[in-house]
Amino acid sequence: MKAFKIPEATIVRLSVYSRFLEQADKRGIITISSGEIAEGVGVSPAQVRKDLAYFGEFGTRGVGYNVKDLLHHTLKILGLGGEWPVIVVGAGNLGTALVSYRGFRERGFSICGLFDNDLTKIGKKVGDLEVLGLEKMDEVIAQNNVKIGILAIPAKVAQDMADQMINAGIKAILNFAPKVINASEDIEIRNTDLSVTLEILTFNLGLQRQ
Amino acid sequence: MKAFKIPEATIVRLSVYSRFLEQADKRGIITISSGEIAEGVGVSPAQVRKDLAYFGEFGTRGVGYNVKDLLHHTLKILGLGGEWPVIVVGAGNLGTALVSYRGFRERGFSICGLFDNDLTKIGKKVGDLEVLGLEKMDEVIAQNNVKIGILAIPAKVAQDMADQMINAGIKAILNFAPKVINASEDIEIRNTDLSVTLEILTFNLGLQRQ
DNA sequence: GACTGTGAAGCCATTCACAGCT
DNA sequence: AGCTGTGAATGGCTTCACAGTC
Numbered sequence: 001m002k003a004f005k006i007p008e009a010t011i012v013r014l015s016v017y018s019r020f021l022e023q024a025d026k027r028g029i030i031t032i033s034s035g036e037i038a039e040g041v042g043v044s045p046a047q048v049r050k051d052l053a054y055f056g057e058f059g060t061r062g063v064g065y066n067v068k069d070l071l072h073h074t075l076k077i078l079g080l081g082g083e084w085p086v087i088v089v090g091a092g093n094l095g096t097a098l099v100s101y102r103g104f105r106e107r108g109f110s111i112c113g114l115f116d117n118d119l120t121k122i123g124k125k126v127g128d129l130e131v132l133g134l135e136k137m138d139e140v141i142a143q144n145n146v147k148i149g150i151l152a153i154p155a156k157v158a159q160d161m162a163d164q165m166i167n168a169g170i171k172a173i174l175n176f177a178p179k180v181i182n183a184s185e186d187i188e189i190r191n192t193d194l195s196v197t198l199e200i201l202t203f204n205l206g207l208q209r210q
Numbered sequence: 211m212k213a214f215k216i217p218e219a220t221i222v223r224l225s226v227y228s229r230f231l232e233q234a235d236k237r238g239i240i241t242i243s244s245g246e247i248a249e250g251v252g253v254s255p256a257q258v259r260k261d262l263a264y265f266g267e268f269g270t271r272g273v274g275y276n277v278k279d280l281l282h283h284t285l286k287i288l289g290l291g292g293e294w295p296v297i298v299v300g301a302g303n304l305g306t307a308l309v310s311y312r313g314f315r316e317r318g319f320s321i322c323g324l325f326d327n328d329l330t331k332i333g334k335k336v337g338d339l340e341v342l343g344l345e346k347m348d349e350v351i352a353q354n355n356v357k358i359g360i361l362a363i364p365a366k367v368a369q370d371m372a373d374q375m376i377n378a379g380i381k382a383i384l385n386f387a388p389k390v391i392n393a394s395e396d397i398e399i400r401n402t403d404l405s406v407t408l409e410i411l412t413f414n415l416g417l418q419r420q
Numbered sequence: 421g422a423c424t425g426t427g428a429a430g431c432c433a434t435t436c437a438c439a440g441c442t
Numbered sequence: 443a444g445c446t447g448t449g450a451a452t453g454g455c456t457t458c459a460c461a462g463t464c
Contacts, residue, residue: 007455008410015409019388023365033423041390045423046457053425061424062464078409079416086408097307098404102364103388107405147415148408154312155233172411178229178313180251188414190407194308195317197402198296198358199225199288200218201382204398205357206289217433243445255445256435263447271441271446 010051011078016041017048018074019107025067033064080108085144087113087170089161090152091121091131094176098152099126109148113140134161138168147171155179162189220261221288226251227258228284229317235277243274294319295354297380299371300362301326301334301341304386308362309336319358323350327367344371348378357381365389372399 020040024032034048052058052070055077059065075081086109088095098104099111114129115137116122124131132140140146149170151158158177165173172188175181178196181189230250234242244258262268262280265287269275285291296319298305308314309321324339325347326332334341342350350356359380361368368387375383382398385391388406391399 005454009455011410011413012406014413015406016390016403018409019403019405020390023389035423042392044457046459047455049424050426050456057425059424060464061462062422064423077413077416079412080409084408084412093307093310097303100303101404103403103405104408106388107409109405109408148411172415174407174411178316179233180226180230182252188411190411192402192404192407193226193229193313194311194402195229195313195319196222196225197384197400198294198314198319199228199290199317200221201358201384201398201400202289202294203221203224203287205382206287215432219433245445254435256437257433259446260434260448267447269446272444273442274445 006054010054013041013043013047013051014074015078017051018071018078018080021067021071021074025071029067031064032067032070034059036064082108084109084148085112085146086110086148086150087115087137087140087146087165088150088152089115089134089137089165091116091118091124091126092152095150095152096126098150099129112144112146113137134164137164141165141168141170149173151175151177151181153177216264220264223251223253223257223261224284225288227261228281228288228290231277231281231284235281239277241274242277242280244269246274290318292318294358295322295356296320296358296360297323297325297347297350297356297375298360298362299325299344299347299375300386301328301331301336302362305360305362306336308360309339322354322356323347344374347374351375351378351380359383361385361387361391363387 017037020037034045038045038048058070058073088098088111091114099114111129113132114126115132115134117134121131122133147170149165151161151173153161155177158175158179158181162173162181162183166183166187175189175191178193180191183189227247230247244255248255248258268280268283298308298321301324305324309324321339323342324336325342325344327344331341332343357380359375361371361383363371365387368385368389369391372383372391372393376393376397385399385401388403390401393399
């Protein structure tokens with residue numbers, strides 16, 4: 001690995017390239033150019049090359065990139081290829097949907113714990129997972145060496161649950177609660193507020209109306 | 211409204227400020243400074259002021275911003291305040307979770323149609339919505355003047371469904387399928403791939419390990 | 421001829437620092 | 443004294459354009 005400061009936007013795109021390459025590979029495509037990738041994912045060819053160049057020289061001048069080879073590299077860069085155990089806190093609609101979400105499994109994420117504090121939910125089955133009480137969280141995290149947690153709970157309790165996760169050893173949190181979560185520098189937090197995404201749409205719809 | 215080109219990041223933050231102000235208002239706070247907002251949402255005070263300044267002068271020097279007033283302005287800028295009818299295509303786990311998601315209702319989004327092509331799902335009830343066949347989509351969009359559609363379907367059919375939505379009059383799409391959707395310039399598309407978000411986490415976890 | 425890899429240029433967003441108001 | 447609003451400075455990402463390679 002070369003440089004130190006890689007733009008976050010590059011990582012996001014790399015993840016998108018990676019999936020695109022997966023599809024290309026499935027279709028039997030052997031070689032692909034930066035232009036073809038660019039067209040497939042909606043960015044410029046130069047952007048694709050720049051992004052990949054952060055991590056090495058994967059292509060052949062005059063030819064392009066070998067799909068299988070580049071796919072392998074992108075997966076490795078993203079830390080994929082193995083299995084990442086993940087826990088989900090919140091067994092409401094969103095939480096249970098995430099547990100069953102195929103996209104996670106396809107990319108190597110396996111949900112190994114689903115927790116809630118609601119007694120009416122504890123013990124229920126979601127797929128082949130049983131909803132557990134929060135007191136079981138530490139144990140599950142330790143046993144499976146879980147580093148990634150997903151929060152699918154109301155805003156009010158989001159910070160508390162994040163703290164509890166972090167205490168138990170979680171190093172990265174994907175937060176769906178509509179509330180910004182704070183934690184120390186060494187914990188990676190990503191806030192994905194679904195309403196915010198819709199509100200970008202309404203903002204732009206508003207501009208069109210003028 | 212002043213300038214023309216507003217950074218997208220500004221809109222994202224504006225939406226976050228807006229929700230933060232909502233919470234502050236509920237707690238009875240009358241006046242708030244850029245520093246307090248900044249701390250609450252994890253950005254710099256200068257950033258808050260710059261963002262707001264794109265849209266007008268909402269504060270009072272030496273004092274700060276009136277919470278209710280600023281909240282009202284942010285909602286208006288984002289195109290909120292009324293009701294936005296929204297349809298969801300895909301009545302799988304994610305689709306049904308989105309239909310029931312409270313966060314949408316709280317910000318003025320109301321799901322008025324849920325569609326699927328799976329005969330075993332059509333007719334089922336999700337909350338007080340009935341899953342409809344795709345052939346009913348045009349009618350629902352027209353009747354409710356729907357401009358926003360959400361895609362919660364497999365990657366394979368995502369582009370087709372997007373095209374069908376656009377033909378029926380949809381102007382903005384929130385796509386959860388792990389596939390980049392293409393459409394003409396005047397259609398606003400936002401791709402929210404849940405795995406991509408997790409993969410940013412794994413990338414950063416990878417860096418830590420070194 | 422085709423396509424990658426990359427320094428340089430251009431562009432855009434964020435931060436700084438301070439004038440202006442209360 | 444406190445805090446906003448903003449031009450200027452900085453920093454960072456993207457695009458350009460071309461040398462290098464097959």
